[in-house]
Amino acid sequence: MDSTAMIAEMATAARAASRSLARMSSVEKSAGLNAVAGAIRTSADAILAANALDLEAGKARGLSSAMLDRLLLTPERLEGVAAAVEAVAVLRDPVGLVIDEVIRPNGLVMSRVRVPLGVVGIIYESRPNVTADAAALCMKSGNAVILRGGSEAVHSNRAIHAAIAEGLNAAGIDPAAIQLVPDQDRALVGAMLAAHGLIDIIIPRGGKALVERVQNDARVPVLAHLDGICHTYVDKAADPEKAKAIAVNAKMRRTGICGAMETLLIDRDFSEAADVIKALADTGCELRGSAEVVALEPRAKAATDDDWGTEYLDTICAVKLVDGVDDAMAHIAKHGSDHTDAIITEDVATAEAFLSGVDSAIVMHNASTQFADGGEFGLGAEIGIATGRLHARGPVALEGLTTYKWVVRGTGQIRP
Amino acid sequence: MDSTAMIAEMATAARAASRSLARMSSVEKSAGLNAVAGAIRTSADAILAANALDLEAGKARGLSSAMLDRLLLTPERLEGVAAAVEAVAVLRDPVGLVIDEVIRPNGLVMSRVRVPLGVVGIIYESRPNVTADAAALCMKSGNAVILRGGSEAVHSNRAIHAAIAEGLNAAGIDPAAIQLVPDQDRALVGAMLAAHGLIDIIIPRGGKALVERVQNDARVPVLAHLDGICHTYVDKAADPEKAKAIAVNAKMRRTGICGAMETLLIDRDFSEAADVIKALADTGCELRGSAEVVALEPRAKAATDDDWGTEYLDTICAVKLVDGVDDAMAHIAKHGSDHTDAIITEDVATAEAFLSGVDSAIVMHNASTQFADGGEFGLGAEIGIATGRLHARGPVALEGLTTYKWVVRGTGQIRP
Secondary structure, eight states, rough: OOOHHHHHHHHHHHHHHHHHHHOOOHHHHHHHHHHHHHHHHTTTHHHHHHHHHHHHHHOOOOOOOHHHHHOOOHOOOOOOHHHHHHHHSSSSSOOEEEEEEETTSSSSSSEEEEEEEOOEEEEEEEEEEHHHHHHHHHHHTTTTEEEOOOOOOGHHHHHHHHHHHHHHHHEEEEOGGGESSOEEEEEEEHHHHOOOOOSSSEEESHHHHHHHHHHHHOOBBBBOOOOOOOOEEEEEOOOHHHHHHHHHHHHHSSSSSSTTEEEEETTTOOOOOOOOHHHHHTTTEEEEHHHHHHHHHHTTOOOOOGGGGOOOSSSEEEEEEHHHHHHHHHHHHOOOOOOEEEEEEEEEHHHHHHHHHHSSEEEEEEEEEEOOOTTTOOOOOSSSEEEESSOOOOOOOOOGGGGEEEEEEEEEEOOO | OOOOHHHHHHHHHHHHHHHHTTTOHHHHHHHHHHHHHEEEEEEEHHHHHHHHHOOOOOHHHHOHHHHHHOOOOOHHHHHEEEEHHHHHHHHHHOOTTTTEEEOOOSEEEEEEEEOSEEEEEEEOSOOOOHHHHHHHHHHHHHHEEEEEOGGGHHHHHHHHHHHHHHHHHHOOOGGGEEEEEESHHHHHHHHTTOOBBBSSSEESSSSHHHHHHHHHHHOOOBOSSSSSEEEEHHHHHOOHHHHHHHHHHHHHHHSSSSSSSEEEEEEEEOHHHHHHHHHHHHTTTTEOHHHHHHOOOOTTTOOOOGGGGOOOOSEEEEEESHHHHHHHHHHHHHHHHHHSSEESSSSSHHHHHHHOOSSSSEEEEEOOOOSSSSTTTSSSSOSEEESSSSSSEEEEOTTGGEEEEEEEEEEOOOOO
């Protein structure tokens, strides 16, 4: 069977399963997820053995130790995977929630009611836990899902998927609700991206090259972010202690996450600019600064133009002095990635100008950009962070995996 | 300048204008819209003269009388165009509305706030009033808009756009907020459809060929519906009087609108099926029915398979007997267009099964599908009806032209 036909067949089965999932109660879906978690636990030996094969192959292929660590499942990590599925089971079900409702003068009651998106495609790399995490979020929100993992985790993904299928089967749920693309042929990714009308949304989870390919080639809507070039702007009216603590935390708490600050902008009129820069340099962070920054902090290197548009994901920070909030906003509009940007100031009017003027998915006042995470927003688990403008922005969780329909209830009304 | 460069230049100017529109107050935007309405009134002579040129050219090209009527502006119609702009001015501004808000245990306040989409592209045909209607809805929702009208209305569109520009100018608003693609080269449509990242959404307004081209070729998200193959299902527990009145209204009130019923499904067990069919035939509607329908109603012709998937937009109706609500839903899933589908029944459980089981943008109980219209839903003016699954579904008005951002307000929080 060619790739297009294979994906069409999977998507058609997924569509049928999605129709029954859409009508399932929260209790039934939760029971299914708990059965999946149980099956992951009872399949632990098989999953860990499969994972060992992937690790062996990864070492033979010379994967970096960071890559191998992402691939690694231990009994503890696998227990975490099962527990995460159970945690999704107890989240509030978004399906059936009434967004708003109006009674018209003619007596018609118009309600907008949340319904599942339908069929979700997940294209991911490395981390085998995504197989269970993403599947759980899709199922809880009433969607069928087609998973396509990376070749480096193929054995682990198949073993986890086999456990999922067992759990679904035990719960009496159509196994087509959670399908894994059965082979690693790259053409199958292309077929998923082209499956307009068959797959309702594609969510890529992985490195920039993967996200870029998906965004460029997809004819199906994509929910993703390409870069997290997050800025912190320290205004002249900033509290110096907050500025130092937030700048250090935003950059250094974890440098490899998409919400990590990559560029620090400081108001030229902020009297303690040098102290904030020094605090960051004292952590061992490499600074790449404009000429004024290098003059203030001898450990800073001179930045090149490229630095303003680079997501380092490392202990490196671009630093620039700017002329107040408008200049900061102009810099962010030019170099940012619409992900997360923060202002540090005690001046409420300046803060509000920034919050309304910066056109990013997440804007923050007096807080660390490292909070850019669905869990921190109270959403439970997130399926990703989106920087596009349509449908869902910022951290996307269960609600972002739904859409709505209009339900009109009448008593025989005809239109005059 | 080539097409791509021209659209890029227009979109870049539109983006800049959209940033200032996004920060404008409701009062400022309303003042701008009222100035636009005023300028349309004072430019009436020029607009009507331009319209006469289009009509003359249309007659010379042999346009149908229906097409010419769509093109025609009279002093009364033009006053309607100006009044419609003023009606949009007084609608509630969606920008800045807080969708939801949560205070986290660490004191961070996370709010989702409505913001404009950014730059909207409208590609339309025939009706020159779209130039003003669509521009007003986009501006009220804080978006810049790039309009591309049909060649048959080129003089009218230019004259209306000149009045709009005059109004914007009088109100001190960047004229790049509402731009009209200056020439009719078809390559410019292609350039708009390809302007991923420059134009945030494209809304086609016109016939099926236009919508189909836009949906097939666009790399920019599209908000539209291709077909309105709307069904009314008359259940065995229907009230016969409601069934007759709704079937006649849904089909015959106006046959040319997308919410008009195209297929009538009747439960085989409904004792008064023949009466409903007769009521519809008595209006002069041509019926194309399954064999049982032809047996019940001698005026009905035999339907072919194509009839179940045809949007007649005419005094023609496909009619079929089905085995209850499940069979009706299966028919709709196979032949429907996800637009608007209704059930007529006095049985609440059957009604709810239909409302949750039919996966269309609008589902109705005991009401005419002709209510599928933003005004009837209380949304004010609509920019269109969408049958896609993402972002906005059903009648799309001001809210559908917005997205949201997350605004996080802190007091110095860092992430542990």
